[in-house]
Amino acid sequence: QAVTFHVGSKVVGYVDVSRYTLTVKENDQVIKTIPVSTGDSDHRTRKGTKVIMEKLRKVDMDAATTGVDSEDDDYYDLEDVEYAMRLTNSGEFLHAAPWSVASQGRANVSHGCTGMSTANARWLYEHMKKGDPVEYTGSPRAIEPGNGWTDWNISWDEWVRKSALK
Secondary structure, three states, X not given: OOOOOOOOOOEEEEEEOOOOEEEEEEOOEEEEEEEOEOEOOOOOOOEEEEEOOEXXXXXXXXXXXXXXXXXXXXXXXXXXXXXXXXXXXXXXXXXXXXXXXXOOOOOOOEOOOEEEOHHHHHHHHHHOOOOOEEEEEOOOOEOOOOOOOOHHHOOHHHHHHOOOOO
16 A cells, blocks of 8 residues: 655754854755743753654743742743743753843843744744754753653764664
């Protein structure tokens, strides 16, 4: 039996934590560069290749789900965060962050997420799909194996060494 399917364009996001930018390429051509803010010095955003695991039009973000007590100074509880795209199991997202627009493109002020204006988050949400990779550079903190869909961070030699097909 024949199966027909269509493969979409190659879309990859590139976040440079140290330059506060997210560059989106489609079929290897830059289509947009977005000013962003990522994790501050106490909450570094992880470097490495992450994959969009889920897309949520709106989501409540409560630090208690990451183990932060509501009495802690780092606690937050944000309702209806728009255009959220999960990148890690530990709670890193790409999302609208209208509260940090003044810092976007200038400073990293988040708890690890990649925040951008609502208009830019909507554009990104409409252009990237579940399964699209987002490559992060410019951070001293590495992604942990298994914290999301992290197979992209394993070298080919390591992949082959772990294979049952040696």
